[in-house]
Amino acid sequence: MSVIWQIINGIRTVIDFTIFLLDLNFWIVSTLLSLIIGLVSFVYNLPIMVTTVLLHWWNLVSLSVVMVIETFSCMAVVTVNQMVNVLKGFGGIFESIKVIGHLSSHLILRSKDFLQRGVTAAFLSGQSIFRQIGDTCAIILSLLAYFVNTIINIFLIGTQNLLSATVILWGTIVNPLQRIMEVVATLLSFLSTNVIATLILMWTPCQFAIDILACTSKVLVNVFLLNLYGLALTLLVIGISTVYFNPDFTRRIVNHVMRYLNTLPSFQRIRRDASRIYHVVLITAQAMAESEAWQSLSRRRWEANGQEMQRPDGRGDENMPAVANPQRVDNLAIQVAPNSAAQSRATQHAERDAEPGVSGAPKPSNSHPTEASDHNGQTSEKTDLWTLLKEQEERKKCVICQDQTKTVLLLPCRHLCLCRSCTNILMAQPMYQHNCPLCRHMILQTLDVYL
Incomplete structure (x- = not known):
């Protein structure tokens, strides 16, 4: 048998090892397939990715070059405009100087004429002089107004040029920054797309492992929970x-x-405690059964049900089915107890009466034998011997069934009054009915004896 058990263990070990190898092979193959698929997809997407990267870099470089050229061109235009405005300012100044020169020359010519005509003509032509002075003052005022207007125009034009140069410079600085931000946003979106693709590629084996765990859990749940009764x-x-x-x-x-x-010491301790508790319960039950209240209650029940067991056909084989009822067992035991006591007393009297006949013939000094008396003595002797033998056989019978021989000794009262079948029926009843049929003490233990 041990060889068969070892063979079964070996087969089970081989099956477990085979299943482990199959699982390991499946895991290795699935992992290799996932890696191969990832590499193929990476190699397949590599040209597109490189082309996209190069395109983005070319767009960035070209945009930077265009932005630099545009910046330099804007700066050149602003510089030329400033120079033109400065030249225009210098032209106005030169024109003012020219007007002042013309005025100076006109004054010089007028002074020369005045000197040529003489002081007398000058005094005589006072009205002309005043008119000339008025014209000269008007010309001077017009020249001053023109000069002030020219200076104001120069300042206004300079301020307008400065503001336009500031706006152009701001646009020149902000536009490249905006373009750079757009390029950075595009690059980040491309990188995020690549990262998401990489994460998806790396998530595929994890998802496969999670699917395997879910399938295994579902199989375990279906086998061990849903099909628990079948298992x-x-x-x-x-x-x-x-x-x-x-x-x-x-x-x-x-x-x-x-x-x-x-x-295990704990198991031994528990067993000792259980045996002690069992003995304490038995002693308590025996004390309760031997109490006067219990005896009076049992006596009343026996007296109430005693008429049922006093039938003339209550002996022999017909009593065996009735023993299954615990009340009838107790009543029959109570009825048999006085009968057995009476039988024992009758047997003792018969033995004392039969001793002279059994021990020998009557004494010649006390009897006068004849043939009739001898015949009667022999007949009575045979009858007494048969009666004694029958009583002896009756005393060996069970007090309940009266069919089988007494083979069970009841402890602790030590009464030999039951057979094994009646004892089994009696011990199958509840504990409070485990009482001796003769003395009504509780039965704690039985012992098989052979007569």
Whole structure:
């Protein structure tokens, strides 16, 4: 049997190892396939990715070059405009100087004419002089107004040029920054797309492992939870078949388990405590059964049901089915107890009366024998011997069934009054009915004896 068990263990080990190899092979193959698919997809997407990167870099470089050229061109235009405005300002100044020169020359010519004509003509032509002075003042005022207007125009034009240069410079600085931000946003979106693709590629094996775990969990749930009754029934059938077809194996397992439990101090302590509790419960039950209240209650019940068991056909084989009722067992035991006591007393009297006849013939000094008296003495002697033998056989019978021989000694009262079948029926009843049929003491233990 041990060889068969070892063979079964070896087959189970081989099956487990084969399943482990299959699982390992499946995991390795699935991992390699995932890696190969990832590499193929990476190689397939590599040209597109490189082309996209190069395109983005070319767009960035070209945009930077265009922005630099545009910046330099704007700066050149602003510089030229400023120079033109400065030249225009200088032209106005030069024109003012030219007007002042013309005025100076006109004054010089007028002074020369005035000197040529003489002081007298000048005094004589006072009206002309005043008119000339008025014209000169008007010309001077017009020249001053023109000069002030020119200076104001120069300042206004300079301020307008400065503001336009500031706006152009701001646009020149902000536009490249805006373009750079757009390029950075585009680059980040491309990188995020690549990162998401990489994460998806790396998530595929993890998702595959999670799917395997989910399928395994579903199988375990379907087998061990949803089909729990079928599994329990299968295990029960396997256990019953093992116990039925191989009782030695079951006995060996039970012996090993009991031996292991006996080595545990806690189990021994529990067993001792259980035995002590059992003895205490038995002693308590015996004390309750021997109490006066219990005896009076039992006596009243026996008296109430005593008429049923006093039928003339209550002896022999017909009494056996009635023993299954615990009340009838107790009543029959109570009825048999006085009968057995009476039988024992009758047997003692018959033995005392039969001793002279059994021990020998009557004494010649006290009797006068004849043939008739001899015949009567022999007949009475045979009758007494038969009666004694019958009483002896009756005393060996069970007090309940009156069919089988007394073979069970009841403890602790030590009454030999029951057979094994009646004892089994009596002990199958509740504990408060485990009483001796003769003395009504509680039965704590039985002992088989053979007469």
